[in-house]
Amino acid sequence: MNQQELIPHLFRTEFRKITAVLCKLFGIEHIEIAEDLASETFLTALETWTYKGIPQNPTAWLYSVAKNKARNYITRNNIFEGKIAKQIRSSPLETEEIEIDLSEQNITDSQLQMLFAICHPAIPTEAQIGLALRILCGFGIDEIANAFLTNKENINKRLFRAREKLRTEKVEIGFPSKTEINKRLEAVLTTLYLLFSEGYYSESNDTVLREDLCQEAMRLISLLIENEQTNLPNVNALYSLMCFHASRFEARKNENGEIILYQDQDETLWNKELITKGIYHLNLSSHGNKISKYHLEASIAYWHTIKADTKEKWEAILQLYNQLLQIEYSPVAALNRTFVLSKANSKKEAIIEAEKLNLTSNHFYFVLLGELYTGVDNVKAKQNFQQALVLAKTNTDKQTIQKKIDNLLHH
């Protein structure tokens, strides 16, 4: 790897590690200092490596530079002298000998603890995701803005407010107590779920970024699974869900980057390894006595890894949606459930149920009605697809709907 590729690559993998470890050392109120020192480390690498060449062990080089920068900062900075160094000094170490522990174990622990800190209930979920992307995934502000389809200023503001909140709430970086874990884990899982969804359903056209978001969500959740205390049934269920979805990445888009719908996908492109992994974690998730929405969604996703169009499959999926909607309503689940009803029972029954949903501002609602009327009443099918076309927001959606209208002529 040449320098042009190496530095961004290392930035992606190492920035977050350095930030997490330093932030844990300084306390979350000094999160920006940790980020700044990590950024400076990479700046130094860029300057030095350009002239002197890439060192033999670039990662070790970065760690030692980061350690030096952190030590210098601690000893020289007056604010630090007053506030933090005092705290650190109360430990047996002298300032000059502060141990900055960049061992693998401490990196993993720090990241996990940061994850819990970031997902503090006082911080809005959107900001949690932003912070996680910045601090734990090493995303640039541009990339985060792109993922959220907004601009840099908005993201900066959002992150600034979130950091303020961490400060004012005096959030501690640490592992929650046993009794606290389940409560806090809920927020962590929501964040990771949304992070993954952001990648999976993103309207951003940057496909590389989309997959990155999903992979980062999977990396973070695997940290939870590797830790004995958080290796819990709902964590495994969510991980399993992500594995099943991610298994279809290759098959979901054509060479032009257009979305290929499930029924048109080439299943030989589905990633078998990820499917097997998903099944493994789905089995692990069944050890508890509580069914979370992740369990149900993972089970639905499992059935979708079987391409065969059987009555048994659709019946099983229908019952899972029935349960899912009782736990947590969402328009998407309601629409999907109604589509599945047409497969398990009949189109006629599904049309009656679909019209009760009355989600008239949602273009997928009209897509569903269009689908259900196709072959039953093609005039109504066309009307619904056209209504969907009016409401659709992205070009990809518009193209997909237009194709359905064109296909109607052949029916």
Add this chain to the structure above:
Amino acid sequence: MDEYALIMRHEDGGKIASPEQMQIWMKQTMDWIGGIAAQNKFSGGTGLPFENSKVVWHNNVVTNGPFGDIKETIGGFITVKADSVEEAVEFAKGCPVLQGEGNSVEVRKIAKRDGVH
């Protein structure tokens, strides 16, 4: 939005259904509830099996029944959100229990805890 309890009443709770029939009813009930939940109108609900059930009488006498099956039996209930009793009645009409002659679904408004009702 008000809440209503839809109480499923069986004319004869003592009838024993075959496992196959039970399975069909089960599926129909799940689809019925799923349809209400898909409209974001489902609040909660529970079946009321006779297994591990008792009746507590005056003077704390406890018996294994009868469970109000002198005339009819309550099989379970669900609670739904509805704008009017008419809407709640529409939900009730879909209840599979009504396939049995003599069965009925009682629609009852749930009191709000607002000190007025």
